[in-house]
Amino acid sequence: LGGAKAGQRVLIHGGTSGIGTTALMLCREFGIEAFATAGSPEKCAAISKLGGQPINYREEDFAKIIAEKTADQGVHVILDIMGGSYLNGNISALAMDGRLVMLGFLGGARANDIDLLAILGKRAVVTGSLLRARTAAEKAAIAGQLQEHVWPALSAGRCLPIIDKVYPLADAAQAHARMEGGDHIGKIVLQVA
Numbered sequence: 001l002g003g004a005k006a007g008q009r010v011l012i013h014g015g016t017s018g019i020g021t022t023a024l025m026l027c028r029e030f031g032i033e034a035f036a037t038a039g040s041p042e043k044c045a046a047i048s049k050l051g052g053q054p055i056n057y058r059e060e061d062f063a064k065i066i067a068e069k070t071a072d073q074g075v076h077v078i079l080d081i082m083g084g085s086y087l088n089g090n091i092s093a094l095a096m097d098g099r100l101v102m103l104g105f106l107g108g109a110r111a112n113d114i115d116l117l118a119i120l121g122k123r124a125v126v127t128g129s130l131l132r133a134r135t136a137a138e139k140a141a142i143a144g145q146l147q148e149h150v151w152p153a154l155s156a157g158r159c160l161p162i163i164d165k166v167y168p169l170a171d172a173a174q175a176h177a178r179m180e181g182g183d184h185i186g187k188i189v190l191q192v193a
């Protein structure tokens with residue numbers, strides 16, 4: 001949905017999540033300049049290792065940092081897991097004709113005091129996606145694109161998933177506690193067998 005291309009800039013919120021680490025690796029693979037938010041020095045270091053430019057959202061305003069680092073040009077695509085609480089900052093950080101892709105609502109599903117003029121002025125596209133609501137044909141098309149564009153990088157070992165920790169299924173409560181604690185980098189896996 002974001003349509004990021006080589007030479008463009010992307011902002012990834014939650015840069016050390018499973019989605020975030022994968023997006024960072026794919027940006028590196030395809031020549032896309034990536035910025036990513038995280039909330040600790042350790043997570044910011046992980047973003048740097050993955051080729052992204054970290055922004056510690058606890059210490060910095062991500063929209064101001066994007067403006068500084070892009071000479072007020074903004075980013076072409078934003079992958080957002082935060083939702084409402086980040087909407088105005090995201091619009092501010094977008095480039096002209098930028099695309100904001102909503103993937104989650106950790107910061108709330110509603111936004112107040114939205115500057116619609118900023119969206120119009122940037123000709124911004126605000127969209128979202130849930131995979132489970134798609135038809136089988138749409139899912140097949142996505143799988144085909146992944147096989148064509150992403151699988152070669154996976155097969156070569158350049159974009160392998162980052163696994164934070166593996167828990168036996170019996171320890172699912174501990175896995176959830178780790179996820180809720182927010183200290184993980186990458187995916188938390190439950191081992192079924």
